[in-house]
Amino acid sequence: MTKNKKSPHWQVTETTRPIYRSAQLLPPVPMNHDAISAATRQILLAVGEDPDREGLQRTPDRVARAYDELLSGYRTDPVALVNDAIFEEDYDEMVIVRDIEFYSLCEHHMLPFIGRAHVAYIPNGKVIGLSKIPRIVDMFARRLQVQERLTRQVAEFLETLLQPQGVAVVMEGVHMCSMMRGVKKHDSRMTTSTMLGAFRKNLATRQEFLDNISRGAMPLSF
Numbered sequence: 016m017t018k019n020k021k022s023p024h025w026q027v028t029e030t031t032r033p034i035y036r037s038a039q040l041l042p043p044v045p046m047n048h049d050a051i052s053a054a055t056r057q058i059l060l061a062v063g064e065d066p067d068r069e070g071l072q073r074t075p076d077r078v079a080r081a082y083d084e085l086l087s088g089y090r091t092d093p094v095a096l097v098n099d100a101i102f103e104e105d106y107d108e109m110v111i112v113r114d115i116e117f118y119s120l121c122e123h124h125m126l127p128f129i130g131r132a133h134v135a136y137i138p139n140g141k142v143i144g145l146s147k148i149p150r151i152v153d154m155f156a157r158r159l160q161v162q163e164r165l166t167r168q169v170a171e172f173l174e175t176l177l178q179p180q181g182v183a184v185v186m187e188g189v190h191m192c193s194m195m196r197g198v199k200k201h202d203s204r205m206t207t208s209t210m211l212g213a214f215r216k217n218l219a220t221r222q223e224f225l226d227n228i229s230r231g232a233m234p235l236s237f
């Protein structure tokens with residue numbers, strides 16, 4: 016069964032080109048649903064299962080659909096995503112969005128790592144609608160990732176988009192590949208951060224952000 020999804024159509028112009036580059040997309044062709052489905056059937060056979068037993072009959076198709084969603088960030092149109100939500104504004108205080116849930120897949124085991132992102136920036140004439148920041152996190156999280164790169168990509172994308180005075184991103188994640196595989200549990204929790212511009216140069220600015228996100232923070236628990 017082939018899914019006839021229309022290819023996304025990028026709106027590349029002089030202005031949007033840096034945004035596309037910063038989004039680090041894959042070519043806008045639909046994922047090969049049939050190939051993922053066939054490969055999943057092979058995995059079922061290879062582990063000794065019977066892919067034709069009732070519970071597994073539709074599994075290859077389900078897995079292909081799941082990947083279509085879990086890896087959709089490679090083909091999200093970043094310009095369409097943020098287009099109507101960037102505003103000229105004189106505001107130049109720190110903007111913080113904390114506790115953004117994220118769900119990603121580690122590129123080493125293709126198992127989930129999930130957690131929370133905290134994002135801050137100091138505007139320099141442009142602000143973005145707050146609801147867009149979780150969607151930007153999603154765009155990068157729904158790929159095969161390592162948490163360090165995910166963190167940096169979100170920060171650099173916001174820098175490209177807004178040319179702010181500074182951007183900071185902190186991510187806390189728990190990694191199923193460590194938790195489920197019996198590696199020491201404390202290794203499964205990870206904090207990563209990227210500080211750009213004023214957050215990198217100015218200790219007080221960085222500290223203000225870190226104090227804010229640690230205040231009343233709920234510990235990650237799974």
Ligand SMILES: [Zn+2]
Nearest residue numbers: 121123124192
């Ligand atoms: Zn892993």
